[in-house]
Amino acid sequence: MARLTRSGIKTDRRRFGYTLIELIIVMAIISVLVSVAVPLYQKSITRAKESLLKQNITTLRTVIDEYTFDKKKAPQQLQDLVAAGYLRAVPLDPITGNDQWITIMEDALTAVDQTDPGIWDVRSRSDQKSLEGTPYSEW
Numbered sequence: 001m002a003r004l005t006r007s008g009i010k011t012d013r014r015r016f017g018y019t020l021i022e023l024i025i026v027m028a029i030i031s032v033l034v035s036v037a038v039p040l041y042q043k044s045i046t047r048a049k050e051s052l053l054k055q056n057i058t059t060l061r062t063v064i065d066e067y068t069f070d071k072k073k074a075p076q077q078l079q080d081l082v083a084a085g086y087l088r089a090v091p092l093d094p095i096t097g098n099d100q101w102i103t104i105m106e107d108a109l110t111a112v113d114q115t116d117p118g119i120w121d122v123r124s125r126s127d128q129k130s131l132e133g134t135p136y137s138e139w
Contacts (some may be wrong), residue, residue, distance in 0.1 A: 005026055043131070049094040057093040060101070060122045063087055074106055074118025095126040095136050102137065127136055 018026075060078070063086045068074045072085070078101065081087045090099040102125055106117040125135040 016062045018056065028076075031086055046131060053124060053136065054139065056093065057122060057124070059087075059091060064119055064122070068112055068118070073116055074120060076116075076118050078103065078119070078122070095124055096127060100125055107127050 002020075005138075007119045063081050064075060067081055067084060069085050075081055078090045078099075080088060088103075092099050093101060102123040104121040104123065106112075106120040108114055108117045124136040124139060129135050130139075
């Protein structure tokens with residue numbers, strides 16, 4: 001609906017912009033996309049933490065074995081690995097967020113040094129379950 005102004009220029013009386021319905025539809029589409037994206041993002045963060053946990057446990061187990069082989073006795077605590085230079089620091093458990101691990105001690109009869117058994121294995125202190133359904137404390 002064009003109209004002639006005093007200066008002789010045609011103008012359109014309609015206003016340019018979005019209607020309320022258009023804004024509601026856009027907001028609904030955005031909310032659906034966000035409701036799909038957030039769970040996927042959270043799952044990817046959990047997968048990354050699980051991957052790091054597996055890597056840290058493998059590193060600790062390898063270093064414990066190397067220490068035991070080199071020193072002819074198992075470490076008494078995880079800080080022994082740091083003091084001996086096998087690690088810079090005790091790795092963090094990404095699930096719990098600290099460097100506290102469950103340490104499983106050697107059986108005295110099967111230990112390298114039967115008079116002084118030490119750490120044989122480490123596990124996470126978390127009581128949560130992984131995405132696969134197994135408890136982190138059993139890894």
